Structure formats: structure tokens, C-alpha cells
Amino acid sequence: MKKLIQLFTLFIVLSSSVVAQPILTQSNFVIAFTDSVDYNIADTNTVVNTTVGANVVFDYSNLKGYGMVQKAYYLNPASTPGASSFPTATLSEKSDASNENYTYSKSSVDSVTNIGFIADIIDFGLTTATYNVNPEITMKFPFTYGDSFTDPYAGSFSAVISGFTVTTNAAGSVDVVADAWGRLDLPNSVSIDSVLRVKRVEYLITDPIVIPLAPTIPPITVEATIINYYKPSISKAPILSFVEGSYSQNGSVIQENSTVLSKFPIIISVDELNIEKNIELFPNPSINNIVNLSILLENSTDVQVDLLNTLGQTIQQVANKKLVAGKSILKIDTSNLKSGVYLVSVTLNKKTKTIKKLIVE
Secondary structure: OHHHHHHHHHHHHHHOOOOOOOEEOHHHHOOOOOOEEEEEEEOOOOOOOOOOEEEEEEEOOOOEEEEEEEEEEEEOHHHOOOOOOOOOOOEEEEEOOOOOOEEEEEEOOOEEEEEEEEEEEOOOEEEEEEEEEEOEEEEEOOEEOOOEEEEEEEEEEEEEEOOEEEEEEEEEEEEEEEEEEEEEEEOOOEEEEEEEEEEEEEEEEEOOEOOOOOOOEOOOEEEEEEEEEEEOOOEEEEEEEEEEEEEEEOOEEEEEEEEEEEOOOOEOOHHHHHHHHHEEEEEEEEEOOEEEEEEEEOOOEEEEEEEEOOOOOEEEEEEEEEEOOEEEEEEEEOOOOOOEEEEEEEEEOOOEEEEEEEEEO
């Protein structure tokens, strides 16, 4: 295994030996449908490297992970649930973190436009956003260090609320800038030269939502920051991504998401590896609305167990107590959960965290 890692690292170093400012084009940026990309899920407490400029160093060599992989799928839009809502789309993207969330885009020689999405939003259910008034430009070609643009966009949001299909208009803007390029240092001694960092900041607000026979819902604000690191000769998809987003209303957050994804292996400490082996979920998928969480401990330990959705939000706290040495089995009630993918977070002594994927059918 050590030799394989060394050979892998050597390959990356050799393939990245030419230092040149990277340029994004349609041919090296747009991913073909039927492709998929595996991403290692990293600790969302990771601090974003804010270094800007040319030929800089992005040091993420101490990036920590959860030992989990998330797959992104790139699909023919015609084969997805939103085919009729997004007839001009040339690509649809989703991940295995959710069965219902899709984004839709259209590419050309000079740009990529986001024409909408389908997402399951807490308190609003399955929502379709269609930027049919003015699509959102998310990338222009060619694009390289120092390039930037701002693009206004507008469209409509629709959802089924209280049994009624309601629609409201929305408008926003996006700022995109390539603020740095240089060497990206990742765990396992991987260093990649000629990496371009692209920062994208989103802001959108809807009109009030009118529901028949019910109070009008105040406007919803959507905000997001996406930081991607690109090396086109290695992958059309980002090598490393930081994503933060939220839906809010009247100044209060309804739903938020924080994700860090890496295409390359992430450091998992010896302690984390040992803990990973000593924590099991069964049956998985769940059966009869009950899942057992088995935890094997060498010593008496403070244990906190939380059930999360795929956005990292806590749905319920399963346990927060001291467990004695040996094997303990905790019961997780899934009777109130919709079918889908969830995460079980196990924190030992308030510092070492392990994430397990749970499937509810």
C-alpha cells in the first residue's frame, strides 16, 4: 500500500511539473453526461485558505476526512424528473447525498448558464426554481486568473404548500472571480501546480409567497459561496470544493449547508481509523423502523450521537452520555423519517468525530 501511495504521488508530481497559469475553456471545463466523480468528504471545520495572487501556495496538507465518499452524477437532463421544466438544459447534476436535488445548466463555447434547480427545502417541500426570465451565467470562457464578472438573473420558484401549487418570482445576482492560482498541497504529500481558484458568491430573494386561504409567506433569501480549485489537465470537475449555502426568512435561517469535498484521499488519523472499525450501524438500510448503533470502547468515554440530514443539520440527538468500556448498543428510531440518506454523527470526548451513512427505506 505504501508503494502504491508513493507511485500515485509521483505521478501527480510529474504530471504537474509544468508551472503555467491555467485557463478554463468549454472543452476542459464542461463535463459530459453519463460521467460521475467520487469526492472524499472533508471536515467542514477546515479553514479556507484566503491567499490571493499569482503563483501562490494553497496549503491544505492537514485536511481531515470522515472516511466517506460522495458521488456526483452528471446526467442527460431528458432522463431526470425536471425534464419538462428545463427543456433547454444540456446537463443535469446530482449527488448520492440526496435523491431529489438536481441542478440544470446549459453550456456553449463562451459560457455556462444555470437555468434552475429542484431541491427539497425544509418547511416548503420539493421546490422548483426556473431562471426563465434571465438565466444565471456561472462561467465565461476563456476564464483565467484576474478574470471576473457579475451577472443578474431572475425567474420563478414553485412548490406545493398546504395542498396548493404556489409560484413566486425571484431575482438575484452572482459574482465570479478567479482570485488566485498556484500550487495546491493536499494530504498524503500530494502537490499539484498550476491550480486555479474560482470564487462564486450568490444572492437571490423571492417575492412574497401568496397561498390561497392562508397568510402570505414573507420573501425567502438564498445565499451561497462556492470556492473551487481547478486543474483542467487532471479533471474537469474541481479538485477541491468548499460550499456554504443557506435559505433564510425574516432574518432567520430555514436551512443551511456546509460541505468540503476533495477528489484526492484525505488524512484520517489512526484514532479515527480505529474508531471507524469499532462503530457499526445495523441493519442498514433500516428494518422495522429501528437501527442499532454498536460502539466498542476501550475505556469509559463521553459519547454524543446525533442524527443528521445530508445538509449536516441535526434532526435528533440519539444520546449524550458516558458509556462504559466494552460494547454498547444504542437504538435509533427511524419511524418518523422519510425514505432517503441520513448521517449518524458519533463524537467521543467532545473531539473525535465519526460519520456513518444511514439509509432509510
